[in-house]
Amino acid sequence: MRRLTQSGLSDLHGRVRLPQYDRSRLAIGIGHIGVGAFHRCHQGDFTDDMLERQFGPWGVVGVNLRPPQLADLLAPQDGLYSRTLRDGAGAETRVIGSLRRVIDAGDAPGAAAAAAALADPALRVATMTITEKGYCHIPATGALDWSNPALARDRDGAAAPATVLGLLALAFERRRNAGAPNMTIISCDNLPSNGSLLRSVVTAFIEARSPALAAWVAANVAFPSTMVDRIVPASTETDIADASERIGLRDEAAVGGEPFRQWVIEDAFAGPRPPWDLAGAQFVDDVTPYELIKMRVLNAAQSTLSHLGVLLGHAFSFEAANDPLLAELMRSMLVTETASTLPDVAGMPVEAYIKTAMARIGNPMIRHRCHQIGTDGSQKIVQRLVNPLRERMAAGRQPGLLALSVAGWMTYCLCGASRFGARWTVNDPWAGRVAAIGDEVGGDFAALAAALIGIGEIFGSDILDSPACPAIAGHLRGLLLGDARSYLSHCLSNRA
Secondary structure, X not given: OOEOXXXXXXXXXXXXXXXXOOHHHOOEEEEEEOOOHHHHHOHXXXXXXXXXXXXXXXXXXXXXXXXXXXXXXXXXXXXXXXXXXXXXXXXXXXXEOOEEEEEEOOOHHHHHHHHHHHHOOOOOEEEEOOOHHHHOXXXXXXXXXXXXHHHHHHHOOOOOOOOHXXXXXXXXXXXXXXXXXXXXXXXXXXXXXXXXHHHHHHHHHHHHHOHHHHHHHHHHEEOOOEEEEOOOOOOOHHHHHHHHHHHOOEOOOOEEEOOOOEEEEEOOOXXXXXXXXXXXXXXXXXXXXXXXHHHHHHHHHHHHHHHHHHHXXXXXXXXXXXXXHHHHHHHHHHHHOHHHHXXXXXXXXXXXXXXXXXXXXXXXXXXXXXXXXXXXHHHOHHHHHHHHHHHHHHOOOOOHHHHHHHHHHHHHHHOOOHHHOOOOOOXXXXXXXXXXXXXXXXXXXXXXHHHHHOOHHHHOOOOOOOOHHHHHXXXXXXXXXXXXXXXXXXXXHOOO
16 A cells, blocks of 8 residues: 555545645644644644635644654655544544654654754744653652653753754754744643743753843743643554544554543643634633643543553553443542532533543543553652642642542552552552552551552642542552442442
8 A cells, every 4th residue: 555645646536625725835834742642633633724714824834852752754755644523423534734744853863853943033932742741840849850860961051952852952042142022832731830831840940051141031931721621542553544544545644532622721822823723722811720621520530530440451541431330430529529629610611521531531442451541650749639639739629530530640650550550560650669669668557558548649649648648548458459440339328
């Protein structure tokens, strides 16, 4: 089968939806760091819709910092790829054309090319999807984690930056030296106040290298916050084969996801902004209410269902969401506990949002592996589970099922320890520390809970002496000893 390319698009008319604009005239005006499946299925989709409604200089140059290498994947396809949306009604495929160039920045020449691309005066906006741990911060405080060796090397001026902060420092230095115009950097990762966090870590990092450059960044770069939403699993060989068959050309970069999408962007740009609102994005004064609802409902349910779902033998999140026991646990937690911590947002009534979120996670056409969702849980649970738990206890309420969800993450990580069977490999920055605690403390569940909650970088200092600690200890005992399903059924029957 021939590869998907620009010249091959003429063979696809009538088969799938193609870009409805002239790609040969599409100038680059947007950068994106982290050209993974989510970006290609979310921001790429919005950008193509925007370009079809109002053509402008908003083509995208993608920068990839970490493996896998993507330039060799996308360059032979002229930056083209397909995205397929699936639900019970079927599937819809289109070819996305907004991505014009991809740079792998893993070595010195690649890093220099990436910094030059981001420093181009024609580029006024850059988006980012680098996952939570890419910010090199301490989840409990937001401060930079200078114990990260990659971050320390970049601070000292490594030739090939290993972190996004090192890369941005190079790009900003080039922009300053070239007298380039103001720039806007938009975090699209699932972090609370992600723009403020990005500004904070960028400022702290650059001040450690060059206070003068930090002053230039403060005057010339904006960091608006955003909330992004679409469920996008990692593409498999089956997905690649299916997409290639649908379009009639081999597409090595195909992505797929659910039909639902949402993008809420703080209207705080340092210069011109792409008219993403023409594609359905929302420009608002304050993103916080939207992100709180999304992270504490959809994302919290995804994390909890993945951690507990694996314990019950489920491979995919849709299986966990359609397990009657887990589904009822989630609905009970979200409706009776989490909802009380959420703001009122026009167009997002909480109970309806909870119902929709559970239906989306339960979409059997979206085969999102529980272990994939469980990756890097330590970077996610603070905003998804720990903070609403903290707020409920501050209001005088009991820990409830939120404590069970936190214990679910701990149990998921502990099951990677030899003492608890080494059932799977845990992909999490704190996996080694949790496993070591599990092996050392073992079956004293009160001590085990205290030791895990004592990881201040995740839990801060206030949870340890709260009612959550004994509640979590009890949940660890119930989940790690005996039958986890029976214990979860007991929790549901005895919920407050």
